[in-house]
Amino acid sequence: MADPAPYSREDDAVQPPLSFADFKASVVRAPTKPLIRVPHTLTEVTGPSGEGVWEKLMGGAVIDLTRQHSGTPIGERIVVSGRVVDENDRPVPGVMLEILQANAAGRYVHQYDQHQAPLDPNFTGAGRVVTDANGNYRIITIKPAPYPWYNQRNAWRPAHIHFSLTGSAFANRLVTQMYFPGDPLFPLDAIANAVPQAYRDRLVARFDMETAEPFWALGYRFDFVLRGRNATPVEN
Ligand SMILES: [Fe+2]
Numbered sequence: 001m002a003d004p005a006p007y008s009r010e011d012d013a014v015q016p017p018l019s020f021a022d023f024k025a026s027v028v029r030a031p032t033k034p035l036i037r038v039p040h041t042l043t044e045v046t047g048p049s050g051e052g053v054w055e056k057l058m059g060g061a062v063i064d065l066t067r068q069h070s071g072t073p074i075g076e077r078i079v080v081s082g083r084v085v086d087e088n089d090r091p092v093p094g095v096m097l098e099i100l101q102a103n104a105a106g107r108y109v110h111q112y113d114q115h116q117a118p119l120d121p122n123f124t125g126a127g128r129v130v131t132d133a134n135g136n137y138r139i140i141t142i143k144p145a146p147y148p149w150y151n152q153r154n155a156w157r158p159a160h161i162h163f164s165l166t167g168s169a170f171a172n173r174l175v176t177q178m179y180f181p182g183d184p185l186f187p188l189d190a191i192a193n194a195v196p197q198a199y200r201d202r203l204v205a206r207f208d209m210e211t212a213e214p215f216w217a218l219g220y221r222f223d224f225v226l227r228g229r230n231a232t233p234v235e236n
Helices: 024-029 053-058 197-203
Strands: 077-086 096-101 126-130 136-142 147-149 155-157 160-166 174-179 218-221 224-226
Touching: 053 126, 096 136, 126 136, 160 224, 174 197, 174 224
Parallel strands: 077 218, 077 224
Antiparallel strands: 077 136, 096 126, 096 160, 147 155, 160 174
């Protein structure tokens, strides 16, 4: 069998720079030497795949973060759903999405988060779901609140959900954050502002009544575009 084709180069114009002055931590952790481009071999262009592979590796899906404990968490229940597609808008099935977020008071269940906000004994804020045959995913959670951080004086992160996507290959792994529409903190956020302005709104979910469920939860749509294969050259 021939090796699968390598992935195309990512479009650097879309991505935030590794070092962004306003996002202080990025400056100290960014590489100071030129990057070395690693050629894509079989290791980079493949990954875990096949029916049920993620369940075998990671355990069953956790799609409802409001039912991980004996009681119901405090806060606004929401449904977040969307599609995972490649750069040619083709659905990508079998992608594992991992979710991490703060609770409705803006507090993480993490030893480094000790700020003055309550933990919720009924909310951990971590979940996991695999896209279906049409690249769709859906999770149920609690809308996270903003939280303070140490970037500059009186800095607060907008409400957000962390996502990590492990796709069909290690080369199209994607880690990002989803924000909520109309958040007054979004334009002030140093992490979001590191993304070039023309592409920044791609990080904001769309409020969607089709995703909402009557007397249960409001809904948001958020799609992901994974790095795709080299497009076949077209003859003009
Ligand atoms: Fe966060």
